[in-house]
Amino acid sequence: MNCGCAESYIGPPLTDTCGGGAFVIFMGLLDSFLRKKCEISEICQRVAPRLSPDSEYDFVVIGGGSGGAAAAGKLAQVEGWKVLLIEAGGDEPPGSQVPAMVVNYFGNPDLDWNYQTEPEPVACQGFPEKRCTWPRGKVLGGCSVINGMMYTRGTPRDYEKWVQADNPGWSYEDVLPIFKRFEDNQDIGSFVEAKYHGVNGPLTTSRFRHQPQLAFDVLRAAEEIGQNVTDDLNGEKYMGFSIAQSNTRHGVRLSSARAYVRPQRNNPNFHLMLNSTASKILLGSGKRQANMVEFIYKGATYRVRVRKEVVLAAGALNTPQILLLSGIGPKEELEKVGIAQVHNLPGVGRNLQNHVAFYMGYKLENRPATSDLDWATALDYILYQNGPMSSTGLSQVTARINSPYADPSGTDPDLQIFFAGYTANCATGSIGDPEDPEHPLAKKDFTVSPVALHPKSRGYVGLHSSNPLDAPKMVANYLSHPDDVRVLVAGIRVIQQLANTTILRESYGMAPDHEEYGECLSKHRKDTDAFWSCAVKYYTGPENHQACSCKMGPKSDPLAVVDNKLLIHGLNNVRIMDASAMPVLVSGNTHATIVMMAERGVDFIKEKWLEANTIEERLGQDSQRSPGVQAPVKQSASYSFNRGPSFPAAFQHSDAFHRQNPHLPNPYFGYNGKYAGLSVYYNPHSYNQAKHQHKDSDLDYSTKPYSSRRKTDYEQF
Numbered sequence: 282m283n284c285g286c287a288e289s290y291i292g293p294p295l296t297d298t299c300g301g302g303a304f305v306i307f308m309g310l311l312d313s314f315l316r317k318k319c320e321i322s323e324i325c326q327r328v329a330p331r332l333s334p335d336s337e338y339d340f341v342v343i344g345g346g347s348g349g350a351a352a353a354g355k356l357a358q359v360e361g362w363k364v365l366l367i368e369a370g371g372d373e374p375p376g377s378q379v380p381a382m383v384v385n386y387f388g389n390p391d392l393d394w395n396y397q398t399e400p401e402p403v404a405c406q407g408f409p410e411k412r413c414t415w416p417r418g419k420v421l422g423g424c425s426v427i428n429g430m431m432y433t434r435g436t437p438r439d440y441e442k443w444v445q446a447d448n449p450g451w452s453y454e455d456v457l458p459i460f461k462r463f464e465d466n467q468d469i470g471s472f473v474e475a476k477y478h479g480v481n482g483p484l485t486t487s488r489f490r491h492q493p494q495l496a497f498d499v500l501r502a503a504e505e506i507g508q509n510v511t512d513d514l515n516g517e518k519y520m521g522f523s524i525a526q527s528n529t530r531h532g533v534r535l536s537s538a539r540a541y542v543r544p545q546r547n548n549p550n551f552h553l554m555l556n557s558t559a560s561k562i563l564l565g566s567g568k569r570q571a572n573m574v575e576f577i578y579k580g581a582t583y584r585v586r587v588r589k590e591v592v593l594a595a596g597a598l599n600t601p602q603i604l605l606l607s608g609i610g611p612k613e614e615l616e617k618v619g620i621a622q623v624h625n626l627p628g629v630g631r632n633l634q635n636h637v638a639f640y641m642g643y644k645l646e647n648r649p650a651t652s653d654l655d656w657a658t659a660l661d662y663i664l665y666q667n668g669p670m671s672s673t674g675l676s677q678v679t680a681r682i683n684s685p686y687a688d689p690s691g692t693d694p695d696l697q698i699f700f701a702g703y704t705a706n707c708a709t710g711s712i713g714d715p716e717d718p719e720h721p722l723a724k725k726d727f728t729v730s731p732v733a734l735h736p737k738s739r740g741y742v743g744l745h746s747s748n749p750l751d752a753p754k755m756v757a758n759y760l761s762h763p764d765d766v767r768v769l770v771a772g773i774r775v776i777q778q779l780a781n782t783t784i785l786r787e788s789y790g791m792a793p794d795h796e797e798y799g800e801c802l803s804k805h806r807k808d809t810d811a812f813w814s815c816a817v818k819y820y821t822g823p824e825n826h827q828a829c830s831c832k833m834g835p836k837s838d839p840l841a842v843v844d845n846k847l848l849i850h851g852l853n854n855v856r857i858m859d860a861s862a863m864p865v866l867v868s869g870n871t872h873a874t875i876v877m878m879a880e881r882g883v884d885f886i887k888e889k890w891l892e893a894n895t896i897e898e899r900l901g902q903d904s905q906r907s908p909g910v911q912a913p914v915k916q917s918a919s920y921s922f923n924r925g926p927s928f929p930a931a932f933q934h935s936d937a938f939h940r941q942n943p944h945l946p947n948p949y950f951g952y953n954g955k956y957a958g959l960s961v962y963y964n965p966h967s968y969n970q971a972k973h974q975h976k977d978s979d980l981d982y983s984t985k986p987y988s989s990r991r992k993t994d995y996e997q998f
């Protein structure tokens with residue numbers, strides 16, 4: 282298969298993403314086929330990254346994730362606007378574009394920041410050092426490259442709350458047209474209605490092309506216990522159990538980068554720096570105008586001048602970090618690490634919100650744990666992009682429901698339910714082979730998780746040091762408010778009812794995997810509310826929807842960081858377009874809402890810069906550039922790389938921890954020794970070996986040759 286361009290090598294391969302040597306040959310072959318299938322790998326559609334930036338841009342976008350890739354792609358469409366996108370990670374490997382490989386790259390340092398919280402006071406008590414693990418995408422496309430692809434907006438009430446928090450212009454009526462504008466919904470007329478969905482936008486949306494039978498049977502079970510079932514959680518009936526729509530196109534993951542950035546590949550005004558870490562935004566002498574962005578690339582520091590605006594989109598954890606590194610934030614936090622305050626904004630890094638979950642493991646006594654991936658299903662995907670590889674298995678099922686503690690109006694659901702299992706992501710290739718070669722007689726298993734949608738606990742993001750290459754300090758503070766525990770326990774009761782339905786119990790033999798949860802069983806009677814309250818604190822499910830750490834709000838709100846046009850209070854030309862700017866966390870997965878915010882952010886920029894505004898309106902009072910600074914300023918960097926303690930491989934835990942605790946729940950799989958057999962570890966040893974082999978044989982492991990382009994302009998190594 283020839284894709285019609287010089288074949289670039291974008292790593293890392295799937296070979297190293299499945300623990301255990303038994304998988305290496307098949308996964309290696311599969312990876313090669315995926316790379317050579319042009320519709321899947323889109324090897325010729327990638328934007329060639331630059332080797333160095335130009336000195337000046339109209340817009341500099343920091344972070345190429347859900348929000349940043351959308352913002353950069355949209356800004357670059359405007360004729361005459363020159364845009365630089367700075368992304369800390371590399372390009373998306375073909376393997377991660379396969380929906381079934383949804384967890385394969387967790388923990389892989391080429392794609393995942395692999396963050397750990399500080400030791401938690403209440404939650405994550407059963408994990409090493411009581412830290413929760415947060416996978417975060419460090420790759421062009423950000424978390425939209427490693428997320429579950431579930432397309433879920435907030436509920437109408439969520440956006441009402443944004444307006445109630447004094448953010449005019451963000452009501453459901455305001456944001457619905459934006460959601461419709463960027464969608465290209467393939468299911469209108471079948472599962473969803475045109476009243477709520479759009480076509481011809483960049484974000485192709487549809488149900489996955491494959492569902493395991495169990496997905497439909499879970500919906501039947503939900504009906505049996507009197508729960509609502511709906512076809513569209515983003516439509517009229519936004520509550521109930523459902524098979525969700527996904528962010529995929531033709532059976533392949535549609536990250537923000539694929540949707541918004543790749544179409545700019547031939548745009549000479551769009552520049553991309555990969556593997557480049559933004560370290561600072563520099564303000565002019567009046568301290569109201571950003572005029573430079575500093576970043577580190579291959580050990581050297583660069584500064585680029587900004588003619589119009591900076592868009593900060595490094596995500597809910599790194600956006601506050603970059604502001605703090607720039608001296609923008611609360612004085613006490615800056616003083617701790619010796620950074621001089623440049624602009625006082627007490628809310629930077631505060632008010633961190635995240636959903637919180639608990640993983641309940643179940644076995645299916647009547648189903649052997651055979652692999653959903655084999656030569657036949659692989660062929661189905663490679664030839665037609667169909668079959669189990671084109672979906673996330675049971676993870677596409679979800680529910681949004683009311684617990685007894687939900688708002689009595691019934692319109693503000695406080696519980697989501699996630700499912701996980703039946704994922705075709707690692708195999709030896711033979712049909713009927715066990716999922717885990719070390720446990721050939723194991724039964725199929727999966728997890729079901731209650732998720733608290735309106736947590737009252739708040740965390741924060743701060744700094745460990747002034748080194749931009751260090752991880753930020755992250756405190757989740759999960760379950761520090763007792764109401765969050767109560768909601769999770771209510772969710773556990775719904776899941777227990779579900780497991781006890783005729784269809785799941787009798788036909789599948791669904792039965793709980795029992796667990797003591799540290800001291801919980803010795804302290805509390807089994808299956809009491811007190812027992813489960815203890816358990817959720819022990820093996821807390823640290824969800825992936827971090828948000829609100831630079832929240833939108835009026836100037837009168839001491840914690841507000843941006844105004845309702847996403848502009849940082851007190852600055853004329855820095856906007857935030859990522860999860861951190863949400864004023865209140867939405868009731869569901871966050872990607873779609875973040876894309877909507879970025880789309881709107883670009884609208885605000887266009888309103889300002891394309892209309893006939895005065896120079897003062899556009900630039901504010903501090904419109905002069907700081908004198909005497911040339912861009913780019915290339916200096917040798919003095920930063921050392923220290924990300925603090927990190928656990929090399931795991932989705933939630935270290936390799937050693939998995940081995941010692943084979944019963945530990947995992948949100949994407951069940952229990953039963955899967956850690957030994959399945960993908961969730963990354964093996965640094967074999968990875969490094971592969972990397973060196975590829976280097977030796979002239980394959981470019983990190984960011985591709987793009988040899989058809991001028992060597993001097995583009996990143997080659």
Ligand SMILES: Cc1cc2nc3c(=O)[nH]c(=O)nc-3n(C[C@H](O)[C@H](O)[C@H](O)COP(=O)(O)OP(=O)(O)OC[C@H]3O[C@@H](n4cnc5c(N)ncnc54)[C@H](O)[C@@H]3O)c2cc1C
Nearest residue numbers: 344346347348369423424428429430431559596860870872
């Ligand atoms: C495992 C997982 C599963 C999820 N599942 C779903 C789901 O199914 N559906 C859904 O809607 N949402 C899901 N989410 C949540 C959703 O993907 C995220 O909320 C969303 O992608 C965050 O978007 P963002 O733009 O705020 O940040 P990100 O997408 O994280 O983007 C930030 C980008 O900035 C880059 N960056 C950071 N620091 C710097 C720096 N200093 N310099 C340069 N670049 C930098 C990062 O590398 C990254 O690319 C999931 C998230 C995860 C992690």
